[in-house]
Structure formats: structure tokens, C-alpha cells
Amino acid sequence: MDPPAKSWSIHMRSEITAKYDVIGRVGSGAYADVYEGRRRSDGAAVALKEVHDSQSASREIEALRILKGSQNVVVLHEFFWREDEDAVLVLEFLGTDLAAVIGKGGVGVGEVKRWMVQALSAVDECHRNMIVHRDLKPANFLVSDDGVLKLADFGQARILVECGFDGHQEDDDASNSERSLQQHPEAISQLDNLNQTEHENPDQRTLSHEEYFRVLDEMKTKSYSYDTDKEANIHDGNTSCLATCTTSDIDDELCKGSFTYEAEEVGGNELGCLTSCVGTRWFRAPELLYGSTDYGVEVDLWSLGCVFAELLTSKPLFPGTSDVDQLSRIVSVLGNINEETWPGCPKLPDYGKISFFKVENPSGLEACLPNCTPDEVSLVKRLVCYDPDKRATAMELLQDKYFSEVPLPVPVSELRVPLISIGQDKDRPGGHNEMGSDSDLEEFRTLNITTTDSDFSIQIP
Structure with missing residues (x-):
């Protein structure tokens, strides 16, 4: 009999x-496999995520x-990680x-609003913690x-950390990122104030949109750098699917074990810049x-706008x-x-490499959101805009009038939750999980490409 594949080493x-019964694999991808499991002590369902990439696991x-x-x-209940073994979360x-x-389909307006409020709350929590x-x-919002x-x-998440971060986790109560944030209490206290109120109390807001991003920028440029990225797409396909039902908290002691990983260096990236891939x-x-490598939480806000548009239209x-x-x-x-629609865009690394013929009459987001109300279109527009500085924060959107007007968001208990059998193929038509190659050169055969000794330019009709 052939030895089991590495992905089944769990x-x-x-x-x-000794602690969990491994029932079967429910999702897999290039960098991780996910298994359904049962905790032996109480029979609770868990998801066991075996991550094959140490940096991603860290x-x-x-x-x-x-x-x-x-x-x-x-x-996260606990994790297992030892030398020469994949991490299992x-x-x-x-x-x-x-x-x-x-x-x-068939999601009512009150349900849409509740899904949106929950998604905004999750993203707001991440951004206030510099994640x-x-x-x-x-597919990454589980239910x-x-x-x-x-x-x-x-x-793929990145956390603001102190300059000089060497990629090693110390064995103490606070993580490297937590310690870094704690060294700037004045900035963190301002950001924490953002979560003191939600959309029910908009008048109690303590930071404006500009102040919010000013604090983030100061922390990023003056005291912090991001951990070094790999020049690769880390995509787990279905590995994020199917992860819950239990409500037990993480035992503090379970997360105090030490682990180390090597932060892979990227050529020419002395400051540990982010990757655009x-x-x-x-x-x-x-x-x-x-190709930007100098970005922040604003990239999540654009993505969230695309998620909301799909929630509203099912497309x-x-x-x-x-x-x-x-x-x-x-x-x-x-x-x-251009500079008018996006100040500073010519500074983007690939701005001069890819140009489009002038669009005289863009269709506008309204055309992409048929049957949506002006308030719904406005909500998406506040996120899906070129200039990152103009994108509304998650905290700001939680206070949007859309969520306080009839029909109100339904209680969570009234949401209709679809049932999916364990192990069912969750690939969606249209390729939610299809990344393909990051190089588009194979698709440029019919395009006008001008090359030089050191670069190339693409003009797309």
C-alpha cells in the first residue's frame, strides 16, 4: 500500500x-487542507485546518x-505546530x-442589511487592530x-508590526504585533474609540474619516512596517469553508506555545513592503x-464594496x-x-505600462446595480471608488442612514441560513475560487504591445 499523501498526515x-477525531476532508487548496473533526472531550464539531505554508500559518x-x-x-481554539510538521489550526x-x-437568491432587504452590518463589524474589528x-x-465570510x-x-492577512521585526514569535503573553501596538497607546486609544459606538449612536463618533486614516498612516510610515510578503499568490481555494458551530473560548494557555518561522525576503524589498499579488x-x-506595494486597509474597503454589490444583485x-x-x-x-479621478495614480508602479482608450460614457455603478435603491447604490459607491482616501471606513458605514431606515436589519435569529452538506463541492459558477496565473501575457496576443529593452507598454481598446 502506498504511504498516505502529505495532505493526510494529520x-x-x-x-x-488524541484530542480530536478526524472525520474527513471538506476543503483543499494549494496551501491548506481543511478537515471536519470532533473534539473527543465533548463531541463538539471543529474544523482542522492543516496549513502547508509556514508564513501563511504564522x-x-x-x-x-x-x-x-x-x-x-x-x-481559533488552539493550534498544533512543531518542527518539520505543518501547522494545524x-x-x-x-x-x-x-x-x-x-x-x-431571494434575500430580502432586511436580511441584506443584517448580513452587511455583520460584515462591516468584522472588517471594522480587523482595521482597528491594524489588520x-x-x-x-x-466565500470567506462564514455563517x-x-x-x-x-x-x-x-x-493573506498582514499586521502592522515594529520596524526590525525578525519573523520570530517569542514565548510570552503578548504577540509581536500586540506588543508593537501597545507601545503607541495614544494612537490605539483613538482607534479604539471608533468601536465605542455603532450606527445607533452616530453623534458620539470621536474621529473623522480624515483623522482615522491619518492615525493609520502615521503608524504605518513613522513607527511600523509590514512584514515581508512573498511574491506569490497565496490562495487556499475552499480551505476557508466550513468552520464552526461551537462557542467555547480559546484557553489562554493554548496560545502561549512558541513557534518560529523564516520570513522570506523579496529582492529589493529592504523595508518589507507588501506585494500587489x-x-x-x-x-x-x-x-x-x-502593482502598488504601498497600501493599507483601503484595499479591504474596495473588496467589501464588491461583496455588497454581489449581495444586492446576486452577480x-x-x-x-x-x-x-x-x-x-x-x-x-x-x-x-487620471489625476482628476485619482490623485497620485501616475505614481503606481504599472500605471505607465497599461493604458486604456478614453471612455467617453462610462456605464456607472447604477447600471451594474439594477433594481437597487439610491441608498443601496450610494453605499456601494462609498466603497468602490478609485481614490483610496475617499473610501468610507467600515465604522462610517455602520452609521450610514441605510441601516437605520425601514426596513430595518432583521434580527440575526430571523436570517435564513442555507444548508450545505459536509464535503459538498462549493465551487461557484464563474470562478470565485479561480485565480489562474498572475501573468496576463498569454492573453495579450491580440493587444497592441510596445516593448523596449527594459519594459513593455500595453494599450487596450
């Missing part, structure tokens, strides 16, 4: 099987530790996701049987499509087949990208 790890564990206790973020088990909600998720999409929406799959293409912000907003096609679809709707 069955041979005694420290895991980031996901770190992000979930920081977000511990957040109502709309998936719970024990997560709460959720039966379905927002993609399934969208797929079943950029970088892969927001319907419990009782209608609680929780953000999952933090393998992140996220699922349909939800990728235009600054990423133009993807910009279903591009390549990065260039993705940009082309965006331009055809929002219009030309």
Missing part, C-alpha cells in the same frame, strides 16, 4: 488524534489571536458561507447555523492591479478573466483613471 499526528494564527473575542471573526466549525446565501485581511470575498456571520481565512481577482482593488460586480481584463471592466464602469 491522521498520523498523535497529539491531534499570519493566520497571529491575526486570530489579536482578534480573539471578536463576535464576527472565526474562533483548530477552528470553530461553520456550516456555510455568504457565497451560499447569495447563491440561493488588513486582503482577501475579502463572499453559523444560527445566522452569525464570521470572517475567516486570514492566511494578493486577493481574489474579482475583489482586488485597482491599486493592487496597478459579481467585476468578473474579470485576467488582471488587465479586470481593470478594463472597472474603467468601463467608473471611467478613466
